[in-house]
Each structure stands twice: as C-alpha cells, then as structure tokens.
Amino acid sequence: MELKICHMYPDVLNLYGDGGNIRCLTQRLAWRGIESSVTRLPIGEMALLAGFDLVFIGGGQDFEQQVLLEDLHRGKDKEIRAAVEDGLPFLTICGGYQMLGAYYETHDGQRCDFIGVLDLYTVGSPTRMIGNYKFQCGPESGGSLVVGFENHSGKTWLGSGVQPLGRVLAGFGNNGEDGTEGARYKNVFGTYSHGPLLPKNPALCDYILSTALRRKYGAVELTPLDDAAELAAHDEMCERVQ
C-alpha cells in the first residue's frame, strides 16, 4: 500500500511547525510498513490533485496572503473544489482551513474571497485567541480527545453545510463563542490546532490515515503502534489545559 501526500504551499503556509504533521503522517505509515510519498506544491506550480490520496495545507503569515490568493485564483481554487467534492481527504490548519471557506473579512470591513468549498466564513477580530486548548472530536471524526495550540485573530462561523470537527473543552476554537472547533465536510478535516497537532494526538492522525487508506483500498485495519511517548505528552497537556 502507498499513500501519495500533497503538501500544498509549504513555501508560505509553514508558520507553526506544520512539517511536524507531515512527518507524523509519513512516520506512522512507515512504522506499519505502508509506503508514502510527499509532493511539495509551492506557489506557482500546478498539479492534478486527483493523483493524490491526501492533501495537507498549513497556516501562514498575513504577509504572504496576497501572493497566495493570486496563485489560488490562477486555477488551484477550482482544482481544490473538485477534489474536495470528489472525497479526497484534506487536513487543513489555521490559514489553510480558513482558505477553504467562503471569505475572510478583516475587522475594518475589507473582504477577501476564498475558495468557498466549505460552508464557513471568517471575520477578523481585534484580539487574538492564543493558547493551549483542547476539544473532543465528533463521532464522525473518530471521537478522540485532541489537545493543541491555537493562535488566530479570525473568528470562523460554520454554516449548515458543514459539521464542526469537535466541541471545545478548554480554549477558544472557531470563534470563542459557539463552542465549535474546526470543520468536517466529506473527507476534509479543518482545524485551528497548529504545528504538532498530529504527533501528540495519534488517534486523530490514525483516523485521518484510515480515511485516506479506506478511500483508496477499501476496508483497512491499521496495526496498533506503541504510542507510549505520544500518549504521555497528550495526557500531560490534557491534564494541564483546563
């Protein structure tokens, strides 16, 4: 078996240790004897997403956003929309997650149109939502308890066309108001939990890997791994973040 992973915009959406998520995905496959390849898709390069089994998009700085939008509107947006509707698994974080929504509106009213494949939108707020946080994934996302770090000023609001990824137990999540965190639509997983999201949350990582493997190979049972280190870090932070 092999998973072909596409790391979209690693050149600009790489703010918070996003490489850690890619490393976690590939390493947990390798430990199980499953092959994987990672194709970096930077700004300016096109590729057919249909050839991939999993797409990862991370978070970035505002500085590069304009460059990114220009690139998206040169055709990648259509490509992403088609791939999402086709059920291709995506893991998108922070800026990458917002980008799949309809638009971003700055708090002084300027509006940026995004890809619009997820029924959600984001509005900038004057205060940043920063800190360790935790949430419980919904049953359609594996149901695991996830602990992570968020740092965003955008407040994301979900429409009826998407499910939240989980319910916030401590911290802010999508907007700090309605208790939702992230979004699920078809095989898209969107979240504000950046950087080492997957390494410390092996259950979520394996759930995403299973989703991708199942789509490609049908029913797949993942061999359990020794997650003593991962779970120790996970449990310790769950304890601390209240």
Place this chain on the structure above:
Amino acid sequence: MNLRAVLAIILCKLLRRISRLLHRGGTAMPGRFALKLCPNLLELLARDVKTVAITGTNGKTTSARMIEEAFAREGKSYLTNRSGANLLSGITTEFVMNSTLFGKVDKEYAVIECDEAAARTVFGQLRPRVVVVTNLFRDQLDRYGEVTHTLENIREGLKRIPEARLCLNADCSLSSSLALDLPNPVAWFGIDAGAAASRGKPSLSDATHCIRCKTEYEYDYITYGHLGGFRCPRCGYSRHAADYAVTDVLELRGSGSRVVMSIHGEKQLVNVNLPAMYNIYNAVGAVAAVSEIGLGAQAAVEALASFHCGFGRMEQFELGKSGTRMMLVKNPAGCNQVIEFLQDITDRFVLVICLNDRGADGTDISWIWDADFEGLTRMAGRIEQIVVSGDRAGDMRVRIKYAGIADEHIRVERDYEKLVDWLAGQEKPIYIMPTYTAMLDLRQTIVHRCGGTDFWEG
C-alpha cells in the same frame, strides 16, 4: 533635572536596595515604578551618554558582551544591562543605578541590549548613537506576532533617531530593509560569497518572498536560514555590499573560529573565541558597532579573541568528567545552528534538551517541529545518551522520536537536581540545549553544585 525626576531616581534606587536586601534581582521593577513618576526619565539620564544599542532576534546578548569587552579593554567607562533586563523598565533601572540623585550619569558610554518589540518605545528616549540590528527570525509568534510586525517595531523606534548610525546585517533581507526608508547612515556587516560553504535552498526560511514586491528571492549563496546573498528578480532589492565583511572562514572549531574580515577593504585575521557560525555574524556585527562608535575596529578584534560570553550562551561548566557546555536555544533558526555545531563534534557526547513553555520562552512550542532535530540522527553514533527535560519534556520526547531516534534511547528527567547528579557522573562531554527559562533554572542548579562564576563576573 526637575523634581519629579529626582524623586523618581530616589524611588528607583530605594526599590533596588530593598530588592537586593530581599535577595531579588530588582533589575526591572524599580525602573517601572520610577517611570510611572517620571515617564521620560530615561531620556533625561541617557542624554549625555554615548550609547550603542543592540536589537534583533538572535545574538543580542552575545553581541552586547563582545562590544562590552572592547570597551573594557580600552579602559572606557561604560554601563550595560548585563542582567538581560532589556525592556524600557530594565534599561531605565540600569541608568538610574549609574546616576547621582540629580541625574548625572557617571559613565561616558553605554552598551544596551534592547528587546526588539520594546525598540519602539526605548529608542526615542535612549537616543543611541549606534544601533546594531543583528538579524530577524521568526520567534515567539505568540508574543511578537509575525516577523514583519517585529520589523515594524524596530522601524518605528529608529524613526525617532534619524541621526543614529545603523549597523545592519547585509545578509538578512528582513532587517536590511530598514535602510530602504530610513535616512540614517548605515554601516553594513555580513559574510561574503565564498567565505563558507553555501547551502542549498533551506527547508526553513523565514523570508522567502521580497519584502518590497513579494516576488520570490533568488540566492547566490546561503549561510543559514534566510541569510545570504539574496536578490529579488523583479524589483532589484538585493544584498548590499558589506563594509565589515567576513571574506573567509578558515576554521570552525568546537572552541572557536578563525576568520578573515575585510574592514573597509582592509583584510585582517580575526580569532573568535566562541564556536559556531552564528557567532561569526555576532562577531562581525560587534566589530562594526565598536568601530562606528569611534573606538576603532582593532579594539573589537582584540576583544573577540579573549572574550567569554557566559550565561548559557556556549557557557562552559566543570560538570561531568569532561565538562559541560550550555547552548541557549530560542527559535528554529538558532536551534538549527546549535545542531549544526554538534555535527562537528568528533567525540562521543551526552545531549540534554530542556524545553520550557513559560512566557519568556514563548508559550507555543510548535517551533520544535520546524527545527532540524532530524540532524541528530546523522550523529546518532556519537551520541552517548539523549536526555529530555523541562516543563515540556513530553513533547520534546515525541519530537526526538519522530526525528528517528528510538524511544527507548531517550531518557526523560524532569528533576534538575537528579539530572545534574546524573550528569556529574558522566565520562563524556555534555552539551545542554535549554530554552530561556529552563536555562535560568538549570544553570542555577549547576552553579550551585559546581561553583562557576556568576554571569556578570564573566
């Protein structure tokens, strides 16, 4: 000097005295209260002092100590914020402690390290004659925000002192851009093409796109991170030729480096008594600063050969049978440089990584996934033991595991007393990579056990 200022000075000195009686540092708090009473106190005190200010992401403290060493060797009277209190409050405290009750500062010069976010408020009052901006890297996003935001803070500070001479890192596209719209005279420092092996395009770069027109940079060479011979193919923004240039790195040893510097065109052999590539940048920046303040480059060159930094920056301790070196890490760029330094160690060694996530470390530890800990697997044969410690030892353990080192080879030891006990029995040399607050605590435990000088005695 008005009455408010005199009262503020008295208050500050009094609070400092009380702090010391209570065995506290009292480095920032007295100044904070004094500033409440007299908001422009620093301006009044710093007026007649010739100040070199050092700001930027990495290398502030080391650069300041290098510059200070030159002042000391030249027998100049100077003050400096050696304690690391580098915000307005700490800098004010330092000036007050060197002032009479009527605000007369008895030092001719000052060497002041200034936090990059505080530059905005500090520079206008401090009015430094020379400002060194070491570099800009992505650092503590939870505290500073984006790196361009930090750049703005420095720019705003510099706008208030248009007459100050700037020493800018020619190889850093971010901090170099300060020269684009500021009227200040600029002296450039950097490492020239061909001085050291150039790397391929780094996987980690904090500045891939042109700060002016957002086109992707091209590079003639890269020294590390985003530093090197950058050039924007669209708008032409590019590396400025360096007035203080390292033209050849002859030797990079575990104890120090030997380089050739071209100082305004004149070549000179320079020994830097501190290892690693990033300290060569600090060294050439220090030469620029000392020269620009008017002491002459020679004073700096001599200082570099004998200088000791201490306080967790490549600091050595008599701990373990073969000694210990402590190397502060704060962000991916600096961490990669330390890992690179370890690459060149030929003996087997013990490695301790100590990760905290308190305010001064940055509460977000995501950056450990940007740093190249995979580099450790390339030296796995020479690592006797890896120990992880600190508040986030658990996360560090996971990071090392995913870098490719089997979990059973990673030892977790959170208790510093026990850790130091264990280290004391080690035969091999020990290298410790702590984050800032971990360094403070662990250093204290080590100093308590095996003596060692306090950092201000260097």
